[in-house]
Amino acid sequence: MIEDSGTHVKVIVFQIKDEEYAVPVHQAGSIERVMPITRVPKTASFVEGVINLRGVVTPIIDLRKRFGLEGSKLDDTTRIIIVSMEEMDVGLIVDGANDVLDIAEEDIQPPPEVVGMVKEEYIRGVINSNQRLLILLNLENVLSQDEVKELHEVER
Amino acid sequence: MDTNQYLELFIDESKEHLQSINDRLLELESSPQDLAIVGEVFRSAHTLKGMAATMGFQDLANLTHKMENVLDGVRNQKIQVDSAILDVVFDSVDDLEAMVMDIADGRTGERDVDRVVTLLHAIESQEAAEEQDGATQSILQSNAAQEFEIDEFAATVLEQSHEQGLNNYVVSVSIRDDCLLKAARVYMVFEVFEAAGEVVQSSPAVEELENEQFDTTFQVLLVTSEESDDVKNKILNISEIDDVSIAMFDIRDYTQSQSANETASTIEREETPAALSQGNSKPQLPMEKQDKKGKQVANKTIRVNIDRLDVLMNLFEELVIDRGRLEQISNELDHNDLKDTVERMARVSGDLQSIILTMRMVPIEQVFNRFPRMVRQLSRDLDKEIDLQILGADTELDRTVIDEIGDPLVHLIRNALDHGIESPGKRAEKGKPTRGTLQLKAYHSGNSVFIEISDDGAGIHRERVIQKAISNRVISEEQAANLSDKQVYELIMESGFSTAETISDVSGRGVGLDVVKNTIESLGGRIGIDSDLNRGSVFSIQLPLTLSIISVMLVEVQDEKYAIPLSSIIETASVKKEDVMHAHNKKVIDFRGKVVPLVFLKEVFETPQTLEEPPYYSVVIARRGEKMAGFVVDSFIGQQEVVLKSLGDYLSGVFAISGATILGDGQVALIVDANTLIK
Numbered sequence: 129m130i131e132d133s134g135t136h137v138k139v140i141v142f143q144i145k146d147e148e149y150a151v152p153v154h155q156a157g158s159i160e161r162v163m164p165i166t167r168v169p170k171t172a173s174f175v176e177g178v179i180n181l182r183g184v185v186t187p188i189i190d191l192r193k194r195f196g197l198e199g200s201k202l203d204d205t206t207r208i209i210i211v212s213m214e215e216m217d218v219g220l221i222v223d224g225a226n227d228v229l230d231i232a233e234e235d236i237q238p239p240p241e242v243v244g245m246v247k248e249e250y251i252r253g254v255i256n257s258n259q260r261l262l263i264l265l266n267l268e269n270v271l272s273q274d275e276v277k278e279l280h281e282v283e284r
Numbered sequence: 285m286d287t288n289q290y291l292e293l294f295i296d297e298s299k300e301h302l303q304s305i306n307d308r309l310l311e312l313e314s315s316p317q318d319l320a321i322v323g324e325v326f327r328s329a330h331t332l333k334g335m336a337a338t339m340g341f342q343d344l345a346n347l348t349h350k351m352e353n354v355l356d357g358v359r360n361q362k363i364q365v366d367s368a369i370l371d372v373v374f375d376s377v378d379d380l381e382a383m384v385m386d387i388a389d390g391r392t393g394e395r396d397v398d399r400v401v402t403l404l405h406a407i408e409s410q411e412a413a414e415e416q417d418g419a420t421q422s423i424l425q426s427n428a429a430q431e432f433e434i435d436e437f438a439a440t441v442l443e444q445s446h447e448q449g450l451n452n453y454v455v456s457v458s459i460r461d462d463c464l465l466k467a468a469r470v471y472m473v474f475e476v477f478e479a480a481g482e483v484v485q486s487s488p489a490v491e492e493l494e495n496e497q498f499d500t501t502f503q504v505l506l507v508t509s510e511e512s513d514d515v516k517n518k519i520l521n522i523s524e525i526d527d528v529s530i531a532m533f534d535i536r537d538y539t540q541s542q543s544a545n546e547t548a549s550t551i552e553r554e555e556t557p558a559a560l561s562q563g564n565s566k567p568q569l570p571m572e573k574q575d576k577k578g579k580q581v582a583n584k585t586i587r588v589n590i591d592r593l594d595v596l597m598n599l600f601e602e603l604v605i606d607r608g609r610l611e612q613i614s615n616e617l618d619h620n621d622l623k624d625t626v627e628r629m630a631r632v633s634g635d636l637q638s639i640i641l642t643m644r645m646v647p648i649e650q651v652f653n654r655f656p657r658m659v660r661q662l663s664r665d666l667d668k669e670i671d672l673q674i675l676g677a678d679t680e681l682d683r684t685v686i687d688e689i690g691d692p693l694v695h696l697i698r699n700a701l702d703h704g705i706e707s708p709g710k711r712a713e714k715g716k717p718t719r720g721t722l723q724l725k726a727y728h729s730g731n732s733v734f735i736e737i738s739d740d741g742a743g744i745h746r747e748r749v750i751q752k753a754i755s756n757r758v759i760s761e762e763q764a765a766n767l768s769d770k771q772v773y774e775l776i777m778e779s780g781f782s783t784a785e786t787i788s789d790v791s792g793r794g795v796g797l798d799v800v801k802n803t804i805e806s807l808g809g810r811i812g813i814d815s816d817l818n819r820g821s822v823f824s825i826q827l828p829l830t831l832s833i834i835s836v837m838l839v840e841v842q843d844e845k846y847a848i849p850l851s852s853i854i855e856t857a858s859v860k861k862e863d864v865m866h867a868h869n870k871k872v873i874d875f876r877g878k879v880v881p882l883v884f885l886k887e888v889f890e891t892p893q894t895l896e897e898p899p900y901y902s903v904v905i906a907r908r909g910e911k912m913a914g915f916v917v918d919s920f921i922g923q924q925e926v927v928l929k930s931l932g933d934y935l936s937g938v939f940a941i942s943g944a945t946i947l948g949d950g951q952v953a954l955i956v957d958a959n960t961l962i963k
Contacts, residue, residue, distance in 0.1 A: 166952040167844065168931070169889035170939040178931065178944060178952050183598025185944045185952055187934045216933045271934070 135234070139255075141227040141262060142209060144191055148226065150255060150262040157210040157217060159225045162202045176221060181210065188219040194270060195250070213271050220270075229262075231255050236264060291387075294339050296587065298384045301328040305377055306657050309370060313660075316365040319358075326355045330461075332380070337462040341393045344383045345462065350404040351376045357408060372403045374657070438484050438505070442535040445507040450481070452533040453512055457519060458501045458526040466496045469524055476518045481508025500526070505533060590683055593644055597832075600633075600640055601927060605950050607633055644830070645680040648726045648735070651690045652677045655697060655724065662701050669708050669719040670701060676726040681733045682830035688807055689735070689827065692800040696737045696823050697722065699797065704741030704821055714818060716740065731829055732809075738822040744773050744815040753778070773813040773821075777801040807831060808851050832928050836945070836955065837904060838921035842891040845953045847926060847945055848915065852958035854905045856920055861899060873914055875905060883961050884916045888940060908962040915961065928955070 139150035140159070165177040165188055174193035178185050188208060192200045200206060205224040210217055236253040252266040308325045312318065329352045336344035351373060357363035379397050387393040442452050455477075459469050470493045477483045484505040488498050508515060512530040519528045607630055614626040652674050663670040705711075705720035712718055725736045750764045753775045759767075767775075777797040804811045809827035828834075836847035837856070857875070864871050864882065871882040882903065886893075895918055903914040926945035931938060942957035 164951050166944075166954065168935060168938055168941065168954065169891070171935060175935065178935070178954075180602075180946045180950055180952050183595075183600075183602045183946065185929045185931060185946070187932055214933075218934055 135232055137231045137233060137236070139229055139231055139262070139264065140209065140225060141229055142207065142222040143224040143226055144195065144222055145197060148260065148262050149191075149222075150229070150231070150264045151209070151211060151267060152264075153228060155211050155213070155267055157212050160208040160210060160219070162206050162208065162221075179208070179219060181217070181219070184217065186210065186217050186219055188221060189271070190221045191270075192221070192223075211267055211271075213267055218271055229257060231257060231262075290339065292589075293587070294335055295384060295388045297335065298332055298387075299381075301332045302377060302381050302384065303653060304328050305332075306374075307653060309373060309377070310656050310660065312365060313367065313370055319361070322355060322359045322365075326352065326359055329355060334462050334464050338464045341383070341387060343392075343394050343397070344380065344387075347376060347380060347383070347397050347401065350401050350408070351380075353408045354404050363407060369407055372400065372407060374661075376400045376404060439535055441482075441484055441507065442505070442533070446535065450507050450509055451512070452484075452535065453506045453508065453515070454503060454531045454533045455506050455515065455519075456501060456503045456529045456531075458528070460524045460526045461500045463500075463524040466498070466500075467494050469522065470494065470502065472522045473519055473525070476515070476522070477504060477506055477508075480510045480515050480518070481506055483507075588643075590644070593640070597640055597644075597927075600637065601946060602950075603633060604637065605946070605948060608948060641830075642680075644683050646683055646686055647678045647680050648686065648689075648733075649677040650686055651693060652724060652726070654690075655693075658694070659697065659701065659722065662698065666701060667707060668701065668705055670705060671719050671721045673721060673723045674725075675723065679726040679728060679733060681827070682832065684831040685733070685807065685827055685829070688803070688831075689825075692803045692825070693724075693735070693737070695797070695800050697724075700737060700739040700741065700821070700823075704739040704743075706742050728829075732826050733829055735825045735827070736822055737825075738820060740820040743817040743819055743821050744776065744813070745817060746772050749773070749775055770812065770814065773815050776813070777811065808834065833925055834928050836924055836926050838924055838947075838953065839885075839902075839904065839915075839917040840919045840921060841885045841889060841917050842894050844889070844891055845921065845947065845951075846885065846889075846917075847924075847953050847955045848904055848906065848958060849942075849955065850923065852906045852908065854907050854912065857903045857905060857914075859901045859903050859914070861901065864901070873903070875912070875914065878912065880905065880912045880914050882914045882916050885956070886916075886918070888961065906958040906962060908959045911962050913958075913962040915956070915958070926953075926955075 138153040140153050140156050141148055141150050143149075160179075160181070163179050165179050167177040168175060168187075174190050176188040176190045176193075178187050180186075190200050192198065200221050200223065202221075207222055207225040208219040209222055209225060210219050235255050235257060237256065238253055239251040249269045250266055251263055253264045255262040255264055305325050305328050308321050308328070312321045312325070315321070329348055333345050333348035333352060336342075336348060354363065354369070354373065358365055358369075363369065376397070379395060379400055383393040383395050386395065446452055457473055459466055463469055474483065474490075484507055486493060486502060486504040488502060492498060493502055506515070512532075516528045516530050519525060607626075610626050611630060614622045655674070656672055659670055659672045700722055705722065706714070706716075708718035711720065721740045723736070723738045725734075725738070727734050746769060749772050750759075750767075753759045753772075754761055754764060758775060758778045777800065801811055804825055804827070807827060808831065809825060811823065811825045813821060813823055815821040835850040837850060837853055838845060838847050840846075859873050864873055865879075866872070867879065867881075871884075872879050873882060874880075882901070885891075898918070901916045902919055903916055904920075905912060905914050907913075926947075929944050929946065930936075931941065931944055940957050940960050941954050943955045944952050945955060947953050
């Protein structure tokens with residue numbers, strides 16, 4: 129919605145390891161502190177489990193694991209960002225929620241060829257905001273159902 | 285107009301109207317002289333047509349229109365109701381239903397309805413000769429002047445303007461009868477009037493017009509300097525205007541003729557329904573209003589999406605969890621004011637809880653009311669005489685159950701009509717009344733709802749059932765000898781069993797009663813059969829009031845809590861390690877003479893090892909049909925009622941987990957799908 133209106137995108141900036149990532153604010157429902165997570169057996173390794181989000185059982189993904197890094201250590205700064213995709217809510221574990229920024233559309237650059245560890249298909253673009261480098265995530269791909277299902281098959 | 289957001293509402297309301305048409309038509313069949321029923325059918329059809337047209341479903345609107353014409357003929361006593369005509373109307377209702385279903389499935393609702401349309405048309409044309417729209421119109425015009433009760437003030441205005449050489453007109457405007465926003469059209473018409481001159485009076489009064497309390501036609505007294513044709517053309521430019529007629533109005537004629545015409549016009553009004561509603565609007569309207577109001581009071585409801593109720597329920601559960609915590613804290617603190625407040629809150633939230641739960645309850649009527657029509661059709665197809673009795677249609681149960689229970693009931697009713705109740709001839713031979721009785725009965729008892737389908741037909745022949753069961757290898761001969769009557773009757777619901785000698789059109793659809801049984805069991809219910817040879821049979825179904833609350837056994841597997849549905853548990857047991865045997869490299873135990881394999885949940889669920897192995901196993905013996913398995917857990921917590929929640933789309937299809945629930949401490953526990961663990 130906000131993107132359509134023209135030149136600015138509001139994003140939530142969060143930390144994973146040493147990098148800063150961003151998701152559009154309209155895709156984020158809320159930011160939660162860490163709460164007890166119930167493990168769900170036989171799911172993809174990055175599926176941390178489910179939480180009780182105000183009465184709704186909500187799945188939680190560890191973004192570190194999703195990006196192929198070692199799993200998160202939960203502490204005071206750890207946050208769960210609840211994102212909504214196609215009416216389905218999923219929580220993302222991040223190392224810290226840092227900021228909400230207004231990004232000019234023209235500051236979003238296509239993903240560079242080499243982006244280190246994170247697979248390119250998760251990235252929608254790179255934002256250079258006052259010398260701060262943010263990686264704008266493509267949530268559709270981060271949460272891609274197909275891949276989750278494939279993982280199910282493999283693990284069985 | 286973007287109509288997508290209204291689509292759901294449209295489908296729901298269309299279904300409701302079709303259902304009410306169905307019901308009323310059945311009533312009409314038994315009392316064909318009751319024109320009030322026709323009126324109700326007509327109104328439903330009319331609303332349906334309007335909605336369909338607005339939503340752009342032209343086929344649906346057209347067919348409804350045709351049906352409406354026939355109904356209109358009936359209403360005006362130009363067509364006599366008989367069952368041939370009703371058959372055609374029922375057929376068109378079927379087509380309309382199919383169209384609405386088509387729309388509900390996301391398609392356009394197009395359908396080949398030529399046959400029905402031709403039939404409807406044939407009925408209609410029998411009476412069409414006499415009916416002349418024009419005739420109605422002319423009566424209207426000649427009587428137009430009498431529609432107004434002109435007070436002194438208005439009369440003075442009219443007289444003065446006449447003297448000033450302005451034109452006084454009676455303008456009669458007809459709005460197309462499929463127009464949905466009549467008030468908006470009226471507004472636009474009045475805009476034109478105001479631009480042209482001044483509206484002295486209108487019939488019905490302006491407020492009534494604004495509230496859409498008129499049929500399709502209204503009249504105004506207009507004072508203007510413009511010519512009648514100009515005014516007429518301007519109004520015709522507004523869309524959805526059917527017709528405009530303008531006549532000169534002379535106030536002096538009016539005062540003279542008023543008293544003389546009084547009697548004559550009343551007679552005409554009674555004859556033409558169109559004139560009736562506009563004609564003597566003054567005395568008529570209050571009555572109509574009252575009528576409507578009475579209905580609204582009786583049925584003051586609001587349509588709420590069930591998802592929203594679910595959200596409300598979720599939030600409320602959270603509140604209940606916090607309430608528990610508050611109660612605990614207030615007990616620890618032992619502060620009187622705090623205690624009082626918490627107690628009051630507990631009471632209020634208890635009331636709230638029961639209200640939220642009852643909000644999801646709907647009368648079983650919603651399912652039952654489609655049966656009279658079905659039974660009517662079936663008894664004709666089968667050439668049987670059936671008297672259908674419905675009892676307890678107001679019994680309420682949760683929406684989730686209502687949605688699931690319809691199909692099994694249809695199956696059982698078909699079965700009763702086809703195999704149960706005999707043909708009139710056979711019944712006479714047996715000395716029974718030729719008319720068979722089928723009874724549908726629903727009632728509450730405890731936390732269950734019971735539905736009974738009983739007939740006074742042939743009953744079940746014990747020996748024949750046993751013969752068939754043996755020949756179909758459902759049971760062995762030794763087993764057959766020891767079966768009670770009830771057990772024998774229940775054999776007909778085993779898979780691989782069908783009592784029908786020949787497959788009939790009605791119930792022989794390739795699925796047997798085993799499907800019914802499975803459906804009901806999957807809903808957490810039970811079905812039983814009782815029968816008396818040549819006296820009839822009773823199928824009784826017991827269902828939980830709601831599917832969203834289930835009883836579970838909470839268990840611990842290492843540090844994790846899981847819930848196992850009680851419906852699949854036989855019992856729990858402690859088994860000493862040395863009693864565990866090995867069969868084919870699998871651990872099994874002897875449970876009442878049966879060899880039952882053990883399933884270690886901590887291995888299935890790959891639970892991180894934290895606890896030392898105890899000297900004995902805690903085992904939950906579960907069953908799936910005839911097969912059993914023992915689930916090994918670390919400890920039992922106890923039995924509990926929990927609210928069933930889904931894991932969501934993202935985690936759908938997780939192995940051996942059928943859902944989740946939220947425990948009293950706010951944490952999530954997973955519900956074990958015992959069926960997938962028993963091989």
